[in-house]
Amino acid sequence: MGRRASLTRGAHPLIPIPHLSRSRSRLRHQTPQQLRPTSPPPPLHPAAAASLHKRFVDAVAHLGIKNAVPKTIMQLMSVDGLTRENVASHLQKYRLYLKRMQGLSSGGGGGSDPATDRLFASSPVPAHFLHPNRVPSSDHFMPSFVPIATLQQQQQMAAVAAAAAAANAHLQPPQFHHRQISAAHYVSPTANGQFGSPPANGKFDQSFLARQTQQQTLQRMSTPSLHSPVGNYVEDLESANANGGRTVLTLFPTRDD
DNA sequence: GGGAGAATAT
């Protein structure tokens, strides 16, 4: 895992540093701030990042791996500044993780790699994501997704429809990693960084949030004594925020919290 | 120096 928050490192550049030394041929990793001095450099809130990754997971889960295409996901997320490229990249990683997970699961044995586990285990993963063919009878997870009539955008509607159609195909993804540039892209400059109450997709959020809440509740109830790293969005948010106002967003505890 | 993730290129 590489770059991300420097919680462990402690000393980290709060502001994006121009890596001109390296980028002589390509200039792709330039920070938006440098490129667009005119635009206000809004520090991405940790909450935003966490919500983003969560949002991504939700979108994919609701859409189903079948319909989980970068374009659809991006539209569903409705995150200003988010591009298809970003989603695609994350999606790739997401798939990789799933594949890895399957191999471990199938291979038998514990299948609990400390590295991989802590890497992706942060996100709520419904059971059947790893085994689409084998759907357990005790499927506690069904998208009771109730679309509200307050749809403002067709995107959401389409997403819901797709989700319903692909209800049988579920997959839970890893987390979204936000780097300085990514974070900036993900969050809108003008936006307050609050995904919880945007008028644009209030309905959408509600559905997702509702589902997430249920998951967390279930997990807590199931393992009250054992504190599972999964489903602790609030903690992530707080931790990230408490880590000293890290400009970069740390979605998941890559290095342990 | 290595590992991991993200962005870019194909």
Add this chain to the structure above:
DNA sequence: CATATTCTCC
């Protein structure tokens, strides 16, 4: 759209 490659980050 998916995959492969590249680069940056810690």
